[in-house]
Amino acid sequence: MTDPFAPLPRPRSDLTEPPDAPQALTGGSGVLQGRMLLQVSPARVGLLRPQLDAGRSGLVLCGPNALQQARRLRREEQFSGPLLVDPAVYEVRAASEEEPFPNACEDTFAFDDPLAVSLAEQRAMGVTAPMTPTGYLHAEDSDALKAAVRRVAALDDPQVVFAAPVDVGWLREEDSVRQLIACLRLLAGPKALMLGGQMDPLARHPRAVDHLRRIVAEVPGAALLRTDLAAFGALAAGASFTAFGAGSRLRHIVAPGEKAKTSKNFSTSPHVLFPELMHFFLGKTLADRFAGADGPVCECASCEGARTLDSFASNAGDRQARAASHNVAVLMQWLRTLTAFAPGLARQRWWHERCRTAVDRYPLLNAQLQQPNGFKVPPQLKRWALAAPASEAALPRADAKDYRSP
Template sequence: MLLHVSPARVGFFRAQLDTGRSGLVLCGPKSLQQARRLRNTEHFSGPLLVDPAVYEVRAASGEEPFPDVAEGTFGFEDPLAVSLAEQRAVGVTAPMTPTGYLHAEDSDALKAAVRRVAALDDPQVVFAAPVDVGWLREEDSVRQLIACLRLVRGPKALMLGGQRDPLAQHPRAVDHLRQIVTEVPGAALLRTDLAAFGALAAGAAFTAFGAGSRLRHIVAPGERAEKSKGFAQSPHVLFPELMDFFLGKTLADRFAGTAAPVCGCAACEGIRALDSFASNAGDRQARAAAHNVAVLMEWLRTLTALDSGPARQWWWYERCVAAVAQYPLLNAQLLQPNGFKVPAQLKRWALAAPAAVTVQPRADAKDYGRS
């Protein structure tokens, strides 16, 4: 599981990155320059990708699946070829296609992009598939998406578009995501949230967790991202037992009348409580980012300690069920009936029990996590 990050924030959590199990996907201005610096100056040897993120500003079309968004280039240059060459020049593990946003059921744009990448016949190229979550609404569109993705030889990096939490928008989105991961060889899920673990447990080739809220989903070009109130005042903090992110100020308010849980992750070291990120003052943003990544790395070590297949799927399912059960217990403890609300996506993962299997999770697998 990689981390999808902006170049400017790499230093916030570099120390917490598990180099044996994780890596980086750089996204945003100066990503190429940061990739070159990481390879040549800082000698970063882990998996490293650069996401061109063309989908943020332009949609794909049947005529132009890889829109030209570069300034100062000649019109006859091929945006796909140029982008792949630039990425390779800075030392990425594999180059990623500069695909435009794929609106729901825009078959022409999807097929045009797939044809171009399939024609490359290069297993090292990562085909970025930034699809609107509407593709995961109905079975027919899911089947079409699967059929197209299977035509690409190399890895397929699915990224989901939609406001706030795309997987919460459609009742069967989680099931359809697992279906895609299961039926498409080399399928990956990037620029996502806790679904990174669900996809990895289901057999994804790799995933990438967004290190910031902006990088946990895609917003269609031309749309303004809907943000939580108070975001500018405090960082997002991962509450391990609840398996969700909350503003630091929200946590401080909820635990104002009682002691907040003390975090035992590698960044907090059993010293820092979860209500200690109530503002962006000082180094709190960096400390919150380090905490978030440290917890994610603990979960990743726990997951990868299990055999791939049913054991990982059951671990993820049972962890989600346990997290959902924690909400009413914590609210009762705080005497706040609606203090913390279970996110819709978490509910859906908790209802998505793995199919009946003969192998159960290994009881002796070491749990590296604190919860």
């Protein structure tokens, strides 16, 4: 239903002018404002849904059967929360000037428009807002980016979420960041940035975190999807919404044609979020580190004080499911704490202080365990700890509620 009091968009036949004055997301996509969604494969939705915070989160389905799962959630399970489907074409095809939205589906005819078909399919499944099937945008491939932006601008539909799956090389230099910002500002609707690169993309370039914060600050409707800790950093910096990947594969993009690099013993045990250190570790790693000491007891809504973090040493039994539930419960706990602060400086300072505290905790815990190199601070966490808010005003902690954030 159209809001009769909403200002009409200025007609635009080219890409020479940005949209009208920045404003919050409107219409169907307005429900996404200020949320941190969970990006998850369809097979794991049932496992993780119980831990979702209905008022602050939602789902982004990604991978095979995402459309079918979206339909099931809406029609059979009466899921009424925010729901997006990420076509994830960028996993298999790169964008080009000729084909910014490449056809990655064998079931369509050659003359079908992949963009129109994908948006229509998503809408038919009841998504909150449809997302564009953008191909992977290689570093500084401005021709492909501009072609994608032109196509979406021509739709003149501010409810369409423009997916911008960019190689993290776009965040390396000032010139490419300015170009990316200029292009994204030409679209009136939400812009969902997703970062590509092996392992931890934001750790690859010294200024990537600062440049990400700049994009969020200067692009109205900017969002960050398929990411990790950056989901909180971006939300604190003012992103319209974000999405945290429920699995390591969904916390970054690997460029089409590349084989994903993984850590040693990747498949031996589940990834477990260590709240105090703000990082994911293999369950086996935690078991080894705490072999000679009592493991930390977890008080999250899933563990409820009945489990220690070193109890996920293998994939046997239901350990993978319990670890996944624990991870989401902790993330929701952090989200409630973050959103208890008013948007702006208070949130930025809370996030910055939390990252600094976590960085400082590493050497103390290593000393306690008598393992000098037991736990190593992740590069991205260091960068968030150094990325102080512009103002040095004191954090108004009286505005926040106590959610026992670990």
